[in-house]
Amino acid sequence: MTAHAAARRRITAAFADAGVTGLLHAVDIDTGTALGIGSDTLVPTASVHKLCLVATLYRQSSLGLIDPTRPVEIPAIPAEDRAPGATGLSVMRDAARLSLRDLASLAVAVSDNTAADLLWDALGLDTVNATMTGLGLTRTHAVQTMRELFATVREDAAGEPAALTDPAVVARLRALDPTRTNRSTPREITALLAAVWRDEVCAGEYGEELRALLGLQAWSHRLAAGFPFDDVRVSGKTGSLPTLRHEAGVVEYPDGGRYAVAVFTRAASTDVTLPAADAVIGGAARIAVDALRA
Amino acid sequence: MAMKGIGECLSLLLMDLLLHLRYFRTVAEEQHFGRAAALLRMAQPSLSQRIQRLERELGVRLLDRGARGATLTPAGRLVLAETDLLLAAADRLAATVARVHSGAVGTLRAAVPPGLGATAVAALLTAFRAHSPGATLELRELPTADQTAELTAGTLDVGIVRHPCPAPGLAFGPTLHQPLGALLAAGDPLAGPPELPAAALTGRDLVLFPRAEAPALHDETLTACARHGCTPATVLAANGPDFTRGLVLSGGAVALVPRTPDEAGTVWRPLRGTPLTWRTSTAWPEGKDSPAVRLFTDTAHAVLREHADMRTAPSARMVFPRPASEFPL
Numbered sequence: 001m002t003a004h005a006a007a008r009r010r011i012t013a014a015f016a017d018a019g020v021t022g023l024l025h026a027v028d029i030d031t032g033t034a035l036g037i038g039s040d041t042l043v044p045t046a047s048v049h050k051l052c053l054v055a056t057l058y059r060q061s062s063l064g065l066i067d068p069t070r071p072v073e074i075p076a077i078p079a080e081d082r083a084p085g086a087t088g089l090s091v092m093r094d095a096a097r098l099s100l101r102d103l104a105s106l107a108v109a110v111s112d113n114t115a116a117d118l119l120w121d122a123l124g125l126d127t128v129n130a131t132m133t134g135l136g137l138t139r140t141h142a143v144q145t146m147r148e149l150f151a152t153v154r155e156d157a158a159g160e161p162a163a164l165t166d167p168a169v170v171a172r173l174r175a176l177d178p179t180r181t182n183r184s185t186p187r188e189i190t191a192l193l194a195a196v197w198r199d200e201v202c203a204g205e206y207g208e209e210l211r212a213l214l215g216l217q218a219w220s221h222r223l224a225a226g227f228p229f230d231d232v233r234v235s236g237k238t239g240s241l242p243t244l245r246h247e248a249g250v251v252e253y254p255d256g257g258r259y260a261v262a263v264f265t266r267a268a269s270t271d272v273t274l275p276a277a278d279a280v281i282g283g284a285a286r287i288a289v290d291a292l293r294a
Numbered sequence: 295m296a297m298k299g300i301g302e303c304l305s306l307l308l309m310d311l312l313l314h315l316r317y318f319r320t321v322a323e324e325q326h327f328g329r330a331a332a333l334l335r336m337a338q339p340s341l342s343q344r345i346q347r348l349e350r351e352l353g354v355r356l357l358d359r360g361a362r363g364a365t366l367t368p369a370g371r372l373v374l375a376e377t378d379l380l381l382a383a384a385d386r387l388a389a390t391v392a393r394v395h396s397g398a399v400g401t402l403r404a405a406v407p408p409g410l411g412a413t414a415v416a417a418l419l420t421a422f423r424a425h426s427p428g429a430t431l432e433l434r435e436l437p438t439a440d441q442t443a444e445l446t447a448g449t450l451d452v453g454i455v456r457h458p459c460p461a462p463g464l465a466f467g468p469t470l471h472q473p474l475g476a477l478l479a480a481g482d483p484l485a486g487p488p489e490l491p492a493a494a495l496t497g498r499d500l501v502l503f504p505r506a507e508a509p510a511l512h513d514e515t516l517t518a519c520a521r522h523g524c525t526p527a528t529v530l531a532a533n534g535p536d537f538t539r540g541l542v543l544s545g546g547a548v549a550l551v552p553r554t555p556d557e558a559g560t561v562w563r564p565l566r567g568t569p570l571t572w573r574t575s576t577a578w579p580e581g582k583d584s585p586a587v588r589l590f591t592d593t594a595h596a597v598l599r600e601h602a603d604m605r606t607a608p609s610a611r612m613v614f615p616r617p618a619s620e621f622p623l
Contacts, residue, residue: 019510021460047620084622086615111620150622161623162610167457167575168466176461219618240620243461268458268510272615272623276513 004035007291011037011284018280020245020265025186026288029194029250029258035288039187042139042178043264046149046239047111048246049142049182051192051214053119054104055201056131058210060123061101062202068101072118083147088112101209108237109216113146120145132188135195140184149175149182153241165270170242176266186262189248193260197250211235214250221275222247223261226282227289243267245274247281251289259292261285312384314348315377317341318356322374326363400429402586405436405444405453407574409535409552414602421593429586438508445579452587454594457573458510465583467576467591470604474515474570477501477542477549480559484548489564493523500526501541501549504533515550515570522569553603574604 015022023038045052061068076095083090087110089098098106098115100122106115120128125142132140144152152174157163164170174180192201196214199207215235217224222245224234236249248262263281267274321330321341331338349356356370366374402422406415415433422431436444438459444450446463457469476495478485484494500519505512516529530547532538535554541547542560550570554562576591583591598604615623 017506017509019458019513021462086617086619086622090622110617153621162613164623165611165613166469167459167461167573168468171461171464171466171580221618238618238620242621266460266462268460269514270458271514271517272613272619274513 003294004291007035007287008037011287014280014283018276019269020267020277020280022263022265022284023186024263024284024288025190026259026261026292027190027194028292029197029260033292035291040185042183042185044176044178044181045184046241046244046246048237048239048248050107050116051237052128052132052140053116054108055192055196056123056128057100057104057119058202058206059131062206069099071097071099072103073097083113083117084150085113089114105213105216108213110218111238117145117147137188137192140188142182144182164242167270170270175241186264189262190260193250197258221278222281223249223285225279226286227251243270245277257293259289261288314344315381317344318348319377321345321364322366325365401432402429402590403432403451404590405434405441405450407438407454407456408435411602414597417597417601418594421597422590425593426589445577452576452578452590454574455577456511463580464577465580467595469573469575469607470598471571471573471607472552472604473564473568474550474552475562475564477551477554477560477562479542479545480561485561489566491566492519492569495524495548497527499528499530499547501530501532501538501547504531518570
């Protein structure tokens with residue numbers, strides 16, 4: 001346990017050195033051995049909540065309650081306002097038709113907010129929340145879709161985009177208050193990932209497809225950056241809002257060791273581009289995983 | 295007997311009513327005159343008389359007296375609900391007055407960051423005193439990280455912090471910008487012209503505060519240097535003006551600091567176009583902007599602009615989030 005205490009100290013120091021405060025929970029998926037810093041603190045999940053969304057889609061599908069291949073019509077803009085975002089359907093312009101599970105791929109691969117909202121619309125906030133409660137995750141709760149979340153950000157910034165780098169404005173964003181936005185805890189997010197990897201969310205081909213989907217994320221500047229090893233597989237989902245940088249995922253070693261890790265950070269700086277704050281997510285995760293593997 | 299002022303009559307009446315209501319509440323809670331009298335440490339007949347007096351005063355019967363005790367009448371239940379509100383308000387009033395007497399109210403605990411400059415600190419104290427002669431300002435010098443910890447813990451009411459500053463639980467006043475310039479040895483070739491471009495410092499040894507003191511500000515400063523074409527050969531850490539000046543005087547090194555008076559062989563030169571600034575604002579615990587806190591923040595804003603070379607934002611900076619930033623602006 002003293003080795004874990006030393007790891008926790010190194011992680012806290014790494015967070016401070018990167019100019020962030022951070023929470024972390026890492027758990028060995030097979031033994032349950034865990035290491036955490038603020039594991040049970042409520043955090044605004046931002047796009048990390050897409051994990052709950054796609055897990056619910058696959059659980060509902062495995063129970064025969066929804067068809068994951070069901071097509072969804074996406075009208076051309078501006079027929080319907082798409083959720084704001086810098087990737088995927090949020091930046092595309094023309095009409096399309098995609099299945100629910102392909103929307104899930106986009107929501108994970110490039111954090112596509114429009115794809116995520118089409119899934120929120122198809123599944124419903126209540127179904128996702130009930131699924132999380134059913135898995136024992138009682139503090140994991142969604143209260144809004146991505147477009148509703150960004151509407152509060154726009155409102156709080158009084159429609160002035162540059163205001164989102166103003167510390168006084170960022171301090172009062174409702175989207176950063178875990179009691180007023182989608183929320184969870186580091187421990188519960190790793191519990192969800194561990195359940196996915198243990199076939200407890202859905203088994204068989206649904207479980208395999210869900211895990212493959214969670215390995216599709218295009219960026220590697222956060223969690224994956226801490227594991228620059230060809231033979232180590234990193235699956236994950238990031239989440240970001242002004243000053244918030246998160247990622248939760250699973251790290252799998254060739255010796256069979258597999259670890260669910262959730263890292264939630266808040267930077268002191270309001271700058272949007274902060275490579276050190278992104279990288280410390282991987283750095284902290286590696287310290288934790290190394291301690292669990294020791 | 296001398297005539298009482300009307301205010302005094304009123305206050306006696308109110309005190310009396312509150313006292314009688316407390317007696318009434320105790321009887322209602324205990325549902326028994328004997329037990330209530332024991333709790334109130336008074337004789338039962340005296341308590342009964344006072345309740346009867348209250349009933350006469352209000353013109354309704356509040357309690358039904360039976361062999362087994364006292365039970366509330368319907369009117370009594372209504373009066374009890376109002377009694378709870380009245381007594382709670384009275385308790386709050388008493389607590390507030392107690393805080394004023396104990397000095398908790400009337401003293402503002404405030405802090406400034408190190409290196410603000412003697413002139414600015416003096417001006418801040420003088421101006422606050424001038425605007426609020428009755429209040430006491432307890433001013434300390436604390437680094438931003440310590441200030442945020444104390445603001446959160448409730449041992450500090452308001453502070454002047456440097457950004458980036460962790461925000462949870464805090465509210466901030468308007469941001470002010472303090473330009474950084476180059477502190478050079480008087481004989482340095484760069485000291486000739488009245489100002490110099492940041493890029494001219496490329497390849498030089500740069501002196502900055504120790505990174506561990508404020509990693510985010512350290513990184514932000516060097517990123518801004520890079521953005522304006524300045525890539526230093528090495529970055530040296532110096533804590534405090536004396537060591538900084540020593541490194542500069544020893545030759546070769548250039549310190550990045552806010553405006554500093556020229557003295558003892560060093561000169562300060564502004565950077566062309568003000569590419570580097572340190573951001574400052576007031577900060578206080580969210581939702582706790584008392585009149586004294588507001589007076590401090592307004593005073594600080596004016597003093598910092600006048601005495602610490604701080605200015606409002608030059609112009610809104612362009613922000614181009616990258617796709618991996620995940621949120622649109």
